[in-house]
Amino acid sequence: MFDHESIVSVLGLIVITAPVLLFCLLGLAALVDRKLSERTISRACQISIVTGLVAALGILALMLLDETRHETIELGDWVIIPHYNFSVKFIFDRLSVPFAILSFLLCGTIAAFATRYMHREQGYNRFFVLYAMFVAGMVITSLAGTIETLFTGWELVGLSSALLVAFFHERPAPVQNGLRVWVVYRISDAALLLASIVMHQLHSHGDFDLMISGGPWPEGHTTIAHGQALLLGFLLIVAAAGKSALVPFSGWLPRAMEGPTPSSAIFYGALSVHLGAFLLLRVSPILEASIWLSAAVIVLGLTTALYAYVTAAVQTDIKSALSFASLSQVGLIVAEIGAGLRYIALIHLLGHACLRTLQFMRAPTLLQDYRVLENAIGSRLSHPQGAWDRLGPTGFRRWLYRFALERGYLDALLTRYIVNPFVSLFRWCDAMERRWTDFITGQVSRESDLLKPSTPQVEELP
Amino acid sequence: MTIWSIPWLELAILVPLVGSLIVGAFRAPMRAFTWGLCFTGFTLFCSVLAGLSVYLGDGSDGVHWTIQTTLFGRRIFGLDDFSAPLVPLVSLMHFLTALATGRTKMRRFSMSWSLASDAMRIAVFACEVPWVLIGLLIVGAGHGLVELINRGKPIRVYALHMSLYSGLLVLGWAFVDLDVNHRTQSAWATVPLMAAILIRCGTVPAHCWLTDWFEHASFGNALLFVTPLTGVYAAVRLVLPIAPDWVLQIIGVFSLVTAIYAAGMATVQREARRFFAYLFLSHTSLVLLGLELHTPISLTGAFSLWIAVTLSLSGFGLTLRALEARFGRMSLASFRGLYEHSPALAVCFLVTGLASVGFPGTLGFVAAELLVESAIEVSPYIGLAVVLTSALNGIAVVRVYFLLFTGTRHTSTVSLNIGPRERFAVLTLTALIFAGGLFPQPGIVSRHQAAVEVLDVRARCCESEVPTVVHANHAPPSVSADE
Numbered sequence: 001m002f003d004h005e006s007i008v009s010v011l012g013l014i015v016i017t018a019p020v021l022l023f024c025l026l027g028l029a030a031l032v033d034r035k036l037s038e039r040t041i042s043r044a045c046q047i048s049i050v051t052g053l054v055a056a057l058g059i060l061a062l063m064l065l066d067e068t069r070h071e072t073i074e075l076g077d078w079v080i081i082p083h084y085n086f087s088v089k090f091i092f093d094r095l096s097v098p099f100a101i102l103s104f105l106l107c108g109t110i111a112a113f114a115t116r117y118m119h120r121e122q123g124y125n126r127f128f129v130l131y132a133m134f135v136a137g138m139v140i141t142s143l144a145g146t147i148e149t150l151f152t153g154w155e156l157v158g159l160s161s162a163l164l165v166a167f168f169h170e171r172p173a174p175v176q177n178g179l180r181v182w183v184v185y186r187i188s189d190a191a192l193l194l195a196s197i198v199m200h201q202l203h204s205h206g207d208f209d210l211m212i213s214g215g216p217w218p219e220g221h222t223t224i225a226h227g228q229a230l231l232l233g234f235l236l237i238v239a240a241a242g243k244s245a246l247v248p249f250s251g252w253l254p255r256a257m258e259g260p261t262p263s264s265a266i267f268y269g270a271l272s273v274h275l276g277a278f279l280l281l282r283v284s285p286i287l288e289a290s291i292w293l294s295a296a297v298i299v300l301g302l303t304t305a306l307y308a309y310v311t312a313a314v315q316t317d318i319k320s321a322l323s324f325a326s327l328s329q330v331g332l333i334v335a336e337i338g339a340g341l342r343y344i345a346l347i348h349l350l351g352h353a354c355l356r357t358l359q360f361m362r363a364p365t366l367l368q369d370y371r372v373l374e375n376a377i378g379s380r381l382s383h384p385q386g387a388w389d390r391l392g393p394t395g396f397r398r399w400l401y402r403f404a405l406e407r408g409y410l411d412a413l414l415t416r417y418i419v420n421p422f423v424s425l426f427r428w429c430d431a432m433e434r435r436w437t438d439f440i441t442g443q444v445s446r447e448s449d450l451l452k453p454s455t456p457q458v459e460e461l462p
Numbered sequence: 463m464t465i466w467s468i469p470w471l472e473l474a475i476l477v478p479l480v481g482s483l484i485v486g487a488f489r490a491p492m493r494a495f496t497w498g499l500c501f502t503g504f505t506l507f508c509s510v511l512a513g514l515s516v517y518l519g520d521g522s523d524g525v526h527w528t529i530q531t532t533l534f535g536r537r538i539f540g541l542d543d544f545s546a547p548l549v550p551l552v553s554l555m556h557f558l559t560a561l562a563t564g565r566t567k568m569r570r571f572s573m574s575w576s577l578a579s580d581a582m583r584i585a586v587f588a589c590e591v592p593w594v595l596i597g598l599l600i601v602g603a604g605h606g607l608v609e610l611i612n613r614g615k616p617i618r619v620y621a622l623h624m625s626l627y628s629g630l631l632v633l634g635w636a637f638v639d640l641d642v643n644h645r646t647q648s649a650w651a652t653v654p655l656m657a658a659i660l661i662r663c664g665t666v667p668a669h670c671w672l673t674d675w676f677e678h679a680s681f682g683n684a685l686l687f688v689t690p691l692t693g694v695y696a697a698v699r700l701v702l703p704i705a706p707d708w709v710l711q712i713i714g715v716f717s718l719v720t721a722i723y724a725a726g727m728a729t730v731q732r733e734a735r736r737f738f739a740y741l742f743l744s745h746t747s748l749v750l751l752g753l754e755l756h757t758p759i760s761l762t763g764a765f766s767l768w769i770a771v772t773l774s775l776s777g778f779g780l781t782l783r784a785l786e787a788r789f790g791r792m793s794l795a796s797f798r799g800l801y802e803h804s805p806a807l808a809v810c811f812l813v814t815g816l817a818s819v820g821f822p823g824t825l826g827f828v829a830a831e832l833l834v835e836s837a838i839e840v841s842p843y844i845g846l847a848v849v850l851t852s853a854l855n856g857i858a859v860v861r862v863y864f865l866l867f868t869g870t871r872h873t874s875t876v877s878l879n880i881g882p883r884e885r886f887a888v889l890t891l892t893a894l895i896f897a898g899g900l901f902p903q904p905g906i907v908s909r910h911q912a913a914v915e916v917l918d919v920r921a922r923c924c925e926s927e928v929p930t931v932v933h934a935n936h937a938p939p940s941v942s943a944d945e
Binding site for chain 2: 031079081084086148151178179183196433437440443446452
């Protein structure tokens with residue numbers, strides 16, 4: 001009556017729809033301005049996460065029992081016209097199922113933590129809307145069988161992350177940091193969109209299964225030519241670098257810590273920061289089609305690891321230190337992917353995500369524990385000098401310290417050579433336009449120039 | 463006689479015209495508003511049925527009984543696959559803009575004026591005769607001028623550009639009429655038309671009229687004037703069928719430059735209306751670019767993006783208008799902190815803004831994908847530029863969201879949340895954006911059909927030596943493969 005395939009299909013659909021329905025419920029309530037109670041939100045999160053997790057575990061059990069390594073759920077062509085199709089497909093294999101389970105597990109833990117941590121916080125509802133968007137994005141990304149589906153989840157994760165960084169939006173710093181995170185994510189999204197189109201150009205579709213043949217993950221090799229793989233791989237590496245804060249996009253990661261602790265834990269310590277590595281794992285056969293791509297991934301990973309290690313050593317707040325520690329491990333995971341160690345990279349990723357979640361959630365109370373400890377002993381805890389402290393001449397050590405303190409000058413370089421010239425150029429164009437319209441009008445042409453930065457009085461009521 | 467035999471299109475033009483005359487006679491603003499809303503609502507009803515008649519009616523044009531031949535001696539207005547969804551869209555914009563008008567703005571938002579412009583825009587989007595279409599486009603431009611004069615604002619920038627546009631339009635089409643043979647080769651005909659379209663679409667460097675228009679016109683009228691993308695419509699009807707490839711390439715280059723330039727400008731603006739104007743300009747240019755690539759996929763993408771942009775930017779504009787109604791002109795020089803007072807407006811702002819840049823799950827997502835795909839097919843650099851534009855627009859939207867809704871909380875003793883009518887208007891648009899985004903197939907297929915039809919008209923006009931017509935229904939018959 002119920003064969004293996006139909007059970008997997010039903011469970012697979014539950015895995016996908018559970019977080020999507022949660023997002024729809026909370027999102028719709030926000031859209032129509034209906035405030036749900038904390039209890040309702042908490043219950044909805046519990047039901048959604050537990051349902052999704054149980055279904056995902058069910059699929060894993062079925063796949064282990066039947067020794068199947070690759071299941072697909074095709075929801076058909078979302079759009080199909082001559083010369084173009086957009087199919088929605090989900091893959092359940094040794095990469096996606098563990099990652100989906102990890103997402104459910106960590107998101108569930110964080111939801112339980114956040115319901116208490118955010119209790120009576122003014123933005124409670126907003127936090128959980130963004131949380132639901134993030135979970136939906138993570139699950140869609142991890143199970144995506146086509147690059148378009150992956151892109152959908154990727155964008156949801158990006159938007160929710162940026163808005164969560166700016167969660168405490170009464171202060172300017174979180175908002176500015178949120179915007180910066182969004183800018184980097186847009187670069188990453190643009191690269192992924194281009195990669196998606198290149199895939200379509202090469203194969204007339206964005207299906208990973210058709211692009212990668214020769215067996216289920218982690219086996220398989222790509223059928224595309226070396227030159228084509230180079231272009232596609234480059235775009236995918238840029239996309240992954242932006243999402244995983246690899247060098248030179250690392251500057252956003254400590255900035256992202258401005259968000260509430262639950263979001264920092266889940267997004268930047270555990271899941272979001274690993275999404276780039278996950279993408280590289282998914283397309284690893286494409287990377288292996290070119291030795292240059294593999295080498296680039298290894299170099300990128302090791303550079304990031306080294307950078308994060310050095311920078312983490314001088315951080316003075318616990319969340320930033322943890323974020324860089326997390327980044328150093330992500331760098332190593334990426335290097336492992338470049339070296340073709342796919343299973344090791346996956347296991348490393350899963351273990352690291354769990355450890356960091358624990359550390360991030362422990363961070364606020366750890367500080368309190370330290371305070372109690374120091375009060376008890378009556379002095380500061382000692383910090384023994386490491387071997388590195390005696391390495392190299394003093395000048396070099398000072399330079400290295402400054403370098404680490406300034407986080408490798410990455411943000412400063414980005415601001416000086418990209419952001420500032422960009423803003424200056426367009427401000428100059430704006431000034432030229434003003435002169436031109438003033439000249440034609442023969443008077444001041446812009447009413448908007450006379451506006452004050454803020455108008456506290458209410459002009460008129462609707 | 464079936465429901466489709468009723469001349470819905472003629473009614474959709476006549477009802478607002480009659481309504482404009484009746485409402486113009488009322489002195490009380492509230493009474494004029496109520497009656498005006500009824501007329502606009504009925505116009506929407508008629509135009510939806512007129513649009514549906516193309517797909518569900520017995521004939522391809524959907525009109526069986528018409529008074530046009532009696533009045534004009536020939537048929538002037540009709541719908542085809544391309545214009546069928548645009549006419550209801552224009553009516554919807556008018557209805558929702560009128561509906562979302564605050565009570566305090568009713569004195570300034572003339573219902574009679576709005577109804578007249580509704581009739582004129584529907585007529586533009588349904589017009590089959592080139593000279594009548596040109597006349598209507600020029601009258602439409604004059605309509606804007608009257609608005610500026612009535613408000614006592616500077617008119618020179620607008621008047622200069624629109625005069626040039628009108629003159630070039632007439633000049634170009636005069637040469638088309640003169641040069642019946644080999645019209646596709648005639649630079650005398652196509653270059654003035656191309657220039658006219660570039661000016662009307664606000665292509666760089668002739669774009670200053672659009673930002674100036676947003677500076678000086680009332681926000682509601684400014685929105686209604688630009689969001690239906692009348693300039694792009696003129697390009698499809700007047701230029702695309704006859705222009706040689708090099709003319710289309712020039713338009714494409716200008717559109718691409720404008721798309722990037724406007725997106726860049728949107729990211730640095732210090733005032734909300736100007737930001738909106740540049741965002742709109744960038745999107746219009748992307749639609750125009752899709753047209754000029756003139757492949758079935760690019761046209762499908764452009765036509766889909768057209769609808770997506772109209773809906774999402776109308777919603778976005780109405781949200782900004784609602785904010786303006788509460789706080790006056792919005793400076794973007796500092797954080798405004800409006801979220802806690804207007805959370806629903808913040809959500810609507812973000813949803814409609816991101817929908818305009820093709821966020822997944824919204825109407826523009828597949829359209830943007832199609833456009834990028836077709837652009838890359840023509841040249842990877844064009845594809846890269848389109849993606850860059852989209853990324854910049856996304857950054858601009860979120861930047862302005864942060865500037866308006868975050869920061870130290872704005873203090874007020876009265877509720878500044880969204881009103882019921884505004885909420886209905888924005889939520890209707892949001893529902894359409896999501897419905898089209900989650901179930902895109904019918905819309906994309908319809909736009910693909912329209913794209914094929916437009917390309918067919920172009921192919922037939924290039925081959926034939928009979929005078930050009932603007933509608934597929936009236937294009938010369940194509941030579942079948944068998945023949």
